[in-house]
Amino acid sequence: PLPWPPWDEEGDNDDDDGRERSPEDPFQNARELAQKVVQFDTEIVDATLDLDKLQQDPFSMYNPTNINTLKAELSQINFPDYFSTFTPRTRVVITYKPYPNSLSEILKKTPADVIEAYLVVRASLEYAPNLGRTTEAWKAVRTLQETLYGLKPGVFGERSQFCMTRVDVALGFGTGRYFVNQTFPGESREKAT
Known part of the structure; x- marks a missing residue:
């Protein structure tokens, strides 16, 4: 259990988690x-399998591994608990055998605030496009997408089309039922079934 409120033993209520914070320029x-x-993300990418090698030998990606072996190699993540939320597993397939050890070493040497910031950035990049166009997060991610993908600034599709695409990705053919019910009158629907 976590102590609450999160004050330290000295009782000064500074909530610094033992990290040094400089009072200088917050932008710096x-x-x-x-x-x-960015350095952390680069190290993670460097630890993964090179795509050229993957395309030359796709069978090398199939490496069934006992979940306890994976847990021993990458102890920072509790894989049995994680996988138990989906389905009980005893084996997993690892696409690149050295990756768990490499990732473990990267996580060991990386400060917690960098890992936290990395996870916040990944979540922001994933979910900010779902926000309204007037939010700062949406604008920031859109500017990044325009730069990375060469999109024309300020030009984007209809919001309704974006929402329909997201629903279709999430639900797939499950949404087709509602389309059929609304598009086809009762008699033609009965003839088709």
């Missing part, structure tokens, strides 16, 4: 943290 601190997050 943000820049430094952003650089560390």
Whole structure:
């Protein structure tokens, strides 16, 4: 259990988690943290299998592994609990055998605030496009997408089309029933079934 409120033993209520924080320019601190997050992401990418090797030998990706072996190699993540939320598993397939050890070493040497910032960035990039166009998060992610993908600034599709695409991705053919019910009158629907 976590102590609440999260005050330290000295009782000074500074909630610093033992991390040093400089009172200098917060933008400089943000820049430094952003650089560390990019470095962390780069290290994770470097630890993965090279796509050229993957395309040359796709069978090397199939590496069934006991879940306890994976837990021993990458102890920072509780895989049995994680996988038990989906279905009980004793074996998993690892696409690149050295990856769990490499990731474990990266996680060991990376400060907690960098990992936290990385996870916040990943969540933000994933979910910010679902927000309204007037939010700062949406604008920031859109600017990044325009830069990375060469999209024309300020040009985007209808919001209704975006929402329909998201629903279709999430529910798939399950939404087809509602389309059929609304599009086809009762008699033709009965003839088709």
